[in-house]
Amino acid sequence: MEFLTNPVDWWIQPFISNGFMRNALWAGLLTALTTSVVGTWVVLRGMSFLGDALAHGVLPGVAIAFLVGVDTTVGALVAALVMVGGINLIRAHSPLPEDTSIGVLFVGFLALVVVIMSSRSGSWIGDLNRFLFGSIIAIDNRDLIRQGVAALVSVFGVAMFYRAFLVMTFDETQARLLGLRPRLAHAVLLALISVAVVASLKAVGNLLVFAFLIAPPATGTLLVRRVPLIMATALGLGTVAVVIGLLVSFHYGAAAGASMALVAVVIFLAVLTARALSDLRAGRHQTALS
């Protein structure tokens, strides 16, 4: 109960007296910003499965980049773009629905990384581990710059294509009629999701970045209706998840990435429950009136 009885020491002091906590906070906030502006479209357009597939599909790129000694961020980005391209290719040249083409490539990429990992032995597996769970406790300035660039790209990308995203989310035909080039916009959105996923790997890790892409925007859609408001709400809730997650990890020794993701999901469930309860009460109220 120290977070109630001694709020300054619990909530503020860790960030003041520890440089690594400030770095972790910045990394978490940039993750929340990037994932909330992009994740909102993922949620609104029903692309969660693609987001999940991308979050895991970057692994072979990381592994191959590590083996040949290239920057692993580049490897991850290339893998994400190859996956996105592959999904579009399968969708364009087969009668299969999109989730099937995502699913096929998802397992394909996962199987590829397991095969690569199992045919090699040695300590580099530990390095790959960093990407599964992130390593927000060892963030340096280079990581922050990389995340800052990704955040800028995401915010500008979403701002430039805002109208196209918005119209095609609700009516693809109309987007075409308005000359908004929905196919280009879709490709841009996929690229932005890839950037968001790859940039957040170090902070939350490959297995949990999906939580940030989905949970805060999903909570936002439960609370507000306009898209910019959903993004702002997602950013706010993502920030809360980051701060509480970091503090839980700091005070109780739990893994940081998992703590942040768990808080984001708990907030979603809490909002969902509160909404259901208030709907119930409103419903009962109406019945009583009629």
Add this chain to the structure above:
Amino acid sequence: MTLPRDAGSWARPLLAVAASVFTITACAGPADDSAVLADLQTPNRAEVVVTTSIWADVVRNLSCNALATVTLLIPPGGDPHAYEPSLAARAVLDSADLVVANGLGLEETLDDVLETVEAESTPVFRIGEHVDTLRNSPSEDHDNSPSGDHDNDDQDDARERVDPHVWFDPVRVSAALPALASALVAEAGLDPARVDTCLTAYQDQLEAAQADITETLSVIPQARRQLVTNHDAFGYFADRYGFEIIGSVIPSPSTLATTSAGQLEALAELIESEDVPAIFAEALYSTDDADALAGRVGNIEVITLYTGSLGDDSDHAGTYLELLKTNARLIAGALS
């Protein structure tokens, strides 16, 4: 709960982390916090953080059990290969005077953090860097390693294959201890005279243990000095006491790797042709794979050794010296 064999390496760390999150949050009561705080608030007492319980025991001995507060990072029973550090761990590392680690890639998931800590706040002493290391993981000389592993011997590969499990050879450890003692004096400010006394005393104990172990193992005839282990952890033991490691259930110096059906089958055939009487499993890990192998071979014992972490006193593995002697006794009992 058992994992499907082919779930892949990523599933192991996932479970490990899930488990550690639960145990750590479950253990973190206010009692722990106040104990840690009391330690932190004691003035003028050197603060040494050690990654594994085995090295923590060694550091306690070198610091005469009194000169420094020794904080253990990876809890006893935790796998040093798969420990997932938290921000609390980072805070402990940052506030220490000295961090003592095994190095050589043992603390796989900590490497990144230790490098950052070293660059920003606290000196890190890696014991493995002061040891005459062994390079190739022994089981790769045998049929059960996948082909293609040998053709890529660039420098990175050589470095990756350095065996980090140096503590299984007390002679090598004893030779590295003066460097560790110097670091305790230079970085943590311990009293040099007292550390020197305790260093000599501990080296004497190590020497006695070494003689004891050699005596215990002498009952094993030369022809039976063959080990089948869980993962490639016993290279230094084999090197010191004249054993041959003919194979491992997980043919890798890392526990985060996985085995394949083909590798297990090859190992089973090797065990049969060499007539090996025991498979040595590890207290830290599930014995499922070793049991399965034993079931396939038949007429073979599965013996659990203490490897990456101290056991408790009831296991006779509560200290580093006890652990070495207990392992020797178990190995001698199984092979003689």
